[in-house]
Amino acid sequence: MWFSKSQEQVLQELKVNAATGLTTEEAKSRLEQYGPNKLEGKPKKSMILLFFAQLKDMLIYVLLGAAVVTLIIGEFIDALIILAVVILNAVIGVIQENKAEKSIEALQQMTTPKALVRRDGEVKEIGSEDVVPGDIVILDAGRFISADLRLLESANLQIEESALTGESVPTDKVADDIHTDPKTPIGDKSNMAFMSTLVTYGRGEGIAVATAMNTEMGKIAKILDDDNKELTPLQKKLEELGKVLGYIAIGICVLVFVIALFQKRDLFEMFLTAISLAVAAIPEGLPAIVAIVLALGVTRMSKINAIVKKLPAVETLGSVNIICSDKTGTLTQNKMSVVKHYISSSQNKDEPPVELIKSLVLCSDATFEQGKATGDPTEVALIVFGNENNLIKRSLDSEYKRVSEKPFDSDRKLMSTLNQTRSGFRVHTKGAIDQLLQISTSAVVDGEVVPLTEELKLQYLKAAEEMSDEALRVLGAAYKDTDRMIDPDEMEQDLTILGFVGMIDPPRLEVKDSIREAKMAGITPVMITGDHKNTAVAIAKELGIADSIDQSMTGAEIDQLSEEEFSQKINNYRVFARVSPEHKVKIIRAFKAKGNIVSMTGDGVNDAPSLKFADIGVAMGITGTDVSKGASDMILTDDNFTTIVHAIREGRNIYLNIRKTVIFLLSCNLGEVVAILLSILFFWPVPLLPTQILWVNLVTDTLPAIALGLDPGDKDVMRRKPRDPKESFFAKGAGLRAIIGGILIGTITLVAFYLGLHEFGYSLRSSNISEEAMTNARTMAFVVLASSQLFYSLSMRSATKFIFQVGFFTNKYLVGAIIIGLVLQFGVISIPFLASAFKVQFLSFVDWGWVIGLGLIPLIVNEFIKLFLRGKDSGEDRVST
Incomplete structure (x- = not known):
């Protein structure tokens, strides 16, 4: 704790003479001991390691398993698609991670390139990397500080430390200060100077007490370098979902195969069915769809001036x-501004205090021209205050030429200038109001100069205290006229108080x-x-x-x-x-x-x-x-x-869109599982072939799911409480909706299968069913399974609002996806070589009526369910206003 020690103690501890500094040999020895004065980062991972790190995810494991399964059943295209999704996700992750961690490099660039040090009794300019603990560092205005220093000397020294403290006003530094409290904040360590901060005024000397990663800037670098890769809520939900789906897929395979053994069915056929069901249970397009939805969300957010670096954000x-x-x-x-002023007057105080502003502007070294400022932020605020009242610094400096000055001193808390006037000279002094009152003998009241009484002093102090209570920085001004040039030591005597202003960094x-x-x-x-x-x-x-x-x-x-x-x-x-x-x-x-x-x-x-x-x-x-x-x-x-x-509004809607996409996909996949499982459990013929299940997944797991992810969103989303981070994907009835939707889709698929058999005089328990009847029945089940899922997506846009309330055409992407899906399904059963490949046939007009009617049932039922959910929408979820 160097700030709690005197200069002599610090010099003694670091074994250096302030007058001569370190010797070249000693500096070289210390450089070997402490290392270069630069910030360090952890060794970077290779691209290969980064790539494989992206694959450590349960859902990715499930996808890879699905790829193996599809290869086993001969669906090479599906396997390639799944692998492409996995590789694409990993590549995107590598690119993001490679670009994201630039913090340490930026910090390294912030370290100053040169430093003035005293070595071998001479002042030398060296690279900042060569500064070592014990170096005597020389400070002057405009120079960045190369290491953490315990100040040895300071003359009106001010350092801008906003990089560390967030304060926009430079901090006064006093080398002789000693802080005994070990918990003194950085902003209050007036006897210290820190790496990468900027000297704005005055001069000083300091001894380097910490370099590189031991500096305050180095501590920040260490914090940035710590591994802190906690999963976002979305990533946690998807990981949890991936595990559940993985276990479900394995369970289904085992269950179907065991049942087939007891029922003495064709084991190879049941093996293929079990595998296709496992694939059906996993929405393999989910990671890609989530990535697409997030990426499109990022694009929308960039249009509202928010650039997202990491998709889950x-x-x-x-x-x-x-x-x-x-x-x-x-x-x-981030700029000081004069917001109040006080002059002793019984007249209209809203009038600009011309003489007060003149003194404050003339007694300032800052500039502000064409929107560009130089100098101390407090003085810049005074110049701007003058500009607002048509008292321009350039004009005033020209009219009242400065001939002498007494610079600001942190002990006096005052600054004075001597300016020529038409009749002689005028001293302008600005600074702390309590200091001004001590050196003043008169005051301007209602435009007249009157003696400064104790009562008048109390009035000024009370008004200043009121401004301070409002967190305003108070700065006063006083003057005196003289007919001759006077020495700086005579300037701050027998002054006349003009008033003061209150400044703040405004919101x-x-x-x-x-x-x-x-x-x-x-x-x-x-x-x-x-x-x-x-x-x-x-x-x-x-x-x-x-x-x-x-x-x-x-x-x-x-x-x-x-x-x-x-x-x-x-x-x-x-x-x-x-x-x-x-x-x-x-x-x-x-x-x-x-x-x-x-x-x-x-x-x-x-x-x-x-x-x-x-x-x-x-x-x-x-x-x-x-x-x-x-x-x-x-x-x-x-x-x-x-x-x-x-951005928060956009983020809330994106999450809702992802959730409705997940629920939609699970409902569809559950429907497929229900249809197959029931048929096996009750000794019925299997209503769908593995290739047909995979085709339906391709039609419903892509365009409609992505279109749901692009939904415009709920207009009332910002009138609700933020989502509980622990909330499941299946909270607030979403899980129940997925189960009901899945059971409905599976049930009507079996109904369609039954109707297809019934046309040829068979039932679900019939044996020796003809190939023609089985093809017709499976075609009807196939079309109903696909169409019901496509229609059902319309109802998924809102959990509580009806389709006509949301707006049927407000999501044109979804309407287009449904039309494309229906066209593709029609093409599969009507184009001969496709119909032959999928073992389906063209349906009669009556059959089309049945399949369309059945396909609409999940949509209609879900709309009726919303009647019961509407009353629950919001009671506990809306923010009370």
Whole structure:
């Protein structure tokens, strides 16, 4: 804890003389001991290892088993299709993983290329990689810091540390400070300077106390480098489903084969039937369909300024119920702005305080021209304030030429300039209002200069305190006229108070409405920032994130709690202030420990670890660093909080579409299983051949399933609570619908088979059935199985709304898929060589009437079931408003 030690102690511990620095030999020795001063990452996996890692999934195992099965029964095309799906999924996974982990490389690039150090009694410029612990590093304005330093000297030193703390205002540094509290936040370590932060003002010297991975930036790199590949909710559901379907497939094979043994049927025929049933039980197109649905969702999201890097993140967004957002640049505009002013006047205070603005602008070194700013953000805000009131800095500097100045000093907390006027000279002083009151003897009241009484001082202090309570940064101005050039030491005496202004980094205008919409959707917004508590709470109150300061907590307070205690209390807080990167990760983990699905937004390096550990990390595309983008799952190209809400809506609908696709596929496949199993159990002829089952799977498991995945979605989806991450695919009656649908499809397939036999005078229990009758019966069962599944897909668009409410033609892809499916089915039984291959025949007009009528039954029954489900839709699911 270098920040708790004096300069002498640090120099002694690191065995170096500040006046001469390290010798060349000692520096070389330490470089060998500590290694180069650069951030490291884990060795990269080879492409082959990455490829095989993608195959470690239960559903992939099931698909590979299905490919083997289809090869055994001679269906080579199906086997090739299944293998192609597996390989394609693995290739996509490799590409995503190879591109995703760029965080460490970006961090490495952020390390400064050159550093000024004192070695052998001379100041030398060396590569930052050669800086070692004990090096005396020289700091000046505009230079990036090459290692973590304990400051030895500081003169008006200010360092911009937003990469680590999130604060947009540079931090004052004082080398002589000593911090005894071991839990002092990074932003409060005024005697330290950190790697990759920027010196904005003043100068200083420091001794390198940590390099490479031992720096604060290195700690972030280590966090980013940790393996944290927890499965998303969708991946967990698909893995669970894959296991269940795998066991079902094996069970069916064994059951059918055992029954066939007892019934003394043709074992080879039953073996083929058992295998075809196993394939039927597994929707082998599911991974491909899910990938296609997610990919198309990604395309739609890119049109609303949300670029998704990892496909499962689309669905994960839909289940988010906590959005943790960085304050600076995400909820706020990342620029200081004057929002209030105070002058002692009984007249109209809305009039611009011209003399106050003049002093503040003239006593500033920043510039702001054509939308581009240079200099301290606080001074930039003053220049913009002047521009808004037609007091342009360039014009004022030209009219009132600066002839002398007394630079800002962190001890005085003041800055003064001496400017020429028509009648002589005027001193302009700006700084802390309490300091100004101590060196002033008069004040401007109602345009008149009057003595500064104690009563008047109290008025100024009270008004300043009110601004501070609103989390405004208060900056005052005073002046004095003189007829001669005076020394800088004489400037800050016997001044006249003009007034003061209040500044803040204001919230983004559109964010308030977005937060209100998020709350309507049952999502809790949480602010996490490195800024001060009062400032953070003020912004949070204005945006509607928090109601009182009691809902806020600092990083120091977090450190006082154990992880378990913190997790228990986490839901009581909406603002976390003065936090470090480690605190952010701890907050994310605590929310996740309570069963929440957490999104984290941010743009700085300090946000990168929490972006990675969140269920979905959202980086800002405009202001975001390469590190934050590399660690995130999604990037907002417009840096707009509103886009997150739109993305959540899209994510929710995509999940619903995937779920209805899964339920549809399982219903269809269950129907096939029911038809075959019942026929075997009751000693009936098998109504479908293996090739016919595989054909129906091809027709119904592709286009209609994909079309369901492209459904426009539910307009009321953002009026519901976020989905419980533990919720099964089969929750809220979805499993029951799948079973009912499957039983209906299987039953009507057997009915069609019976009717086909009955035309030739046979029944299901008849023996020695003629080949003509069997072909007719199987054709009817074949057509009913396919058509019923195609019609049934229409009813799957909504669990509670009728087809006419959803809109029959609102999903044109589905209507097209049904038409194409029916045309293909008609082609199979009407084109001679196809009919011969599938052992089917053309049906009579009456038979077509039967098969179409039977095929519509599952659709009609499912629509009637919705009558009973409508009353249950929403009571517990809708968000109360």
